[in-house]
Amino acid sequence: MKNLLFYTMMVLSIGAWAQQQGTHTTDFVILSSDLEFLDPIIETGASDVRDGHFRVVFFGRQVAEVTQPKMRDFIDRASKHKIELAVCEMSINRLGIDRDAIPKEFEIVGNVFLHSLQLQQQGYKALHL
């Protein structure tokens, strides 16, 4: 009985201590309508500042560029560093882009601004380029 009490208190104490330590991570979402920042985005996603989810969502006229072969290097580097890629469906539709032409690494999100606001409600930090 005494040993049961001891071990129970030990387990509960370890749990309380672990709770105090916490494992807080920060998630980031970057909205990008401009492809000139691909390199610093990759460098940031690969850096120590990132310890949680790191998501890049493309929207606007530049979305058409993601289907081009020249984007493959960026896509591969993003995948290597587990950077999540997405494109705005509204932009795809407005530009008449074939959905099947979007590389498989990109998630298609309905509305980039709604998506960003929803992620920020979940605690994401956001940056708009």
Next chain:
Amino acid sequence: MKTFFSSLILALVFISGQAQPKATANPEAAESNHTYDYVVLTRNIQQLKPILMAAEDLSKENGRQFEAFYVIVCGKAVKDLADPETMENYTKDAHRIGVHLMGCGFSLNKLGIKEEKLPEGIKVIENGIQFNLELQKQGYISLSL
């Protein structure tokens, strides 16, 4: 007996882990003493005027002062950073208000602009995006334009 004392110590550790921090006795006083830090990322040099005006208003509002206010210029707008005529008033105002003007190193390198060409009062940060996110992680209020 030993087991009893061990359990008692562990119980105290458990209880202290569950304790909540005390509420401030005077929340209003605490709120008025609170300062905020800001970081603004812009790709348009003309936005420096309203940004600096905002910083000046924030520094006067209800006696609040900010510990730090950074403005990061990224993209093609960095070419304007190297124009002394364009930047003269901006650097003076920024210095007066206590705003740090920064140019993104990635953007400067892309346009072939060397740090030495920048007027005094403008610092270079290697990666403006990473710097912005680092500051957000530290609790800075952020705006990106």
